[in-house]
Amino acid sequence: MNDTHPLVIIPAYNEEHSIERVIAGIRENASHADILVVNDHSGDRTRQIVDRLGVSQIYLPCNLGYGRALQIGCTWAIDNNYSHAIFFDGDGQHPVSEILPMVEKLQRGEGDIIVASRYMESDSRGTSIARFFGNQFFSRVASLLTGQHVTDSTSGMKAVGPRVLPIIAQGGFLDMHAEILVYLGRRGFRLTEHPAIFAEREAGTSMYGKLALISYPLHTGTLILCSIVRAWLDERLGQKQ
Numbered sequence: 001m002n003d004t005h006p007l008v009i010i011p012a013y014n015e016e017h018s019i020e021r022v023i024a025g026i027r028e029n030a031s032h033a034d035i036l037v038v039n040d041h042s043g044d045r046t047r048q049i050v051d052r053l054g055v056s057q058i059y060l061p062c063n064l065g066y067g068r069a070l071q072i073g074c075t076w077a078i079d080n081n082y083s084h085a086i087f088f089d090g091d092g093q094h095p096v097s098e099i100l101p102m103v104e105k106l107q108r109g110e111g112d113i114i115v116a117s118r119y120m121e122s123d124s125r126g127t128s129i130a131r132f133f134g135n136q137f138f139s140r141v142a143s144l145l146t147g148q149h150v151t152d153s154t155s156g157m158k159a160v161g162p163r164v165l166p167i168i169a170q171g172g173f174l175d176m177h178a179e180i181l182v183y184l185g186r187r188g189f190r191l192t193e194h195p196a197i198f199a200e201r202e203a204g205t206s207m208y209g210k211l212a213l214i215s216y217p218l219h220t221g222t223l224i225l226c227s228i229v230r231a232w233l234d235e236r237l238g239q240k241q
Helices: 019-029 046-052 066-079 096-107 129-146 165-170 178-186 212-236
Strands: 007-012 034-039 056-059 085-087 113-117 158-160 191-195
Touching (some): 007 019, 019 046, 034 066, 046 056, 056 066, 066 085, 085 096, 096 191, 113 178, 129 178, 178 212
Parallel strands (some): 113 191
Antiparallel strands (some): 113 158
16 A cells, blocks of 8 residues: 555546646645546646646546546556545635644644635635535534534545545545545544644636535435445445444
8 A cells, every 4th residue: 555645536527627726736746646637528728737747537428427537546546546635615614734744644644634714714705605504514413313423514625545545546436525424434433633724716617516506405305325235235234334
């Protein structure tokens, strides 16, 4: 296993305006980390920019969505002998300065999955009112269902180690936010948060569209129920952690 070099997995969809800046920031602040871009069939110049920068890239033949892109990235990580990976969005919102501290928490055994939280030390919204309250509601739901403290269930910046990587690679988690935390928490894995300050999106398209106010609660609630059932079934079937 590759314990020396963690892998930064970047799911990217039409991020031509930010992907070069994101990669440059990672190279400057986490120089010993390797980078993989999972290009979710972008229609802009994202693919050409990543190729020019000499970064490993998987170009998906069709748009599979955020969760599937991360799943494919985790599979690639395992196949290439990485034991630690961090999910990092390609839109420039995630702080590169927190990559190594989060990986170090993993390596010290402080958690099985480390989640960058915007609200761990502050209740500042940093997003729309609807998304903020939706996040807080499902964070409380996740806390209740797992018995562990969750403050930012929609954070896409997560560091995972050798116990969680195979679960994500093999699993069918569609959203990779609240439902993955609920599943892992109910299976007995430790969820640890890490304080972080996210930037605002400057370009590109958010995965949360105009109908998110209606669709997000229904979507997330359904996925959480599925995670509860799946965790129960996996325990009943005696799957080992």
